[in-house]
Amino acid sequence: MTRDNYAALQLKIEKEITRLQKQAKALQAKQRNPIIASIIQSMREYDISPDELAAALAKKPAAARRKAENNAEPPQARRTVPPKYRHPDTGDTWTGRGKAPRWLADALAQGKTRDDFLINK
Incomplete structure (x- = not known):
């Protein structure tokens, strides 16, 4: 063109x-x-x-x-959640929210219950 x-x-x-x-x-x-x-x-x-x-x-x-x-409104800061479960040997904790940590999943596979790891029974 x-x-x-x-x-x-x-x-x-x-x-x-x-x-x-x-x-x-x-x-x-x-x-x-x-x-x-x-x-x-x-x-x-x-x-x-x-x-x-x-x-x-x-x-x-x-x-x-x-x-x-x-x-x-300003976004509110996420509040921290206190841990609900504790590993007796290592002291690792978990709040009970989200995916369970490997140490808890392994213990559950061995026949233990989550109640065995509760911090406040």
Whole structure:
């Protein structure tokens, strides 16, 4: 493709884009006008002033407020959990959360129970 053909094609496409953008704006204006008229009619019917409308628009919706409030709180630090099980020989401990440590799994395989390793019986 020669440079002249490319430039001509690009110009043609840009003109088409401009035409379609104008068409989209016209369509949007055509759809907006009845809605604006409906809003004005409702404002008159319910005696709503433009100031009241502006104040209502300035407020965040409840869902957005809740989300902002939730995000505003700093994340809470994880609290440490005291150990629940202790190996009698090595002193290794386990809180009882997550995957059981190898020393406990081996002891369970030998027929012992978790109760045998409880710290506070």
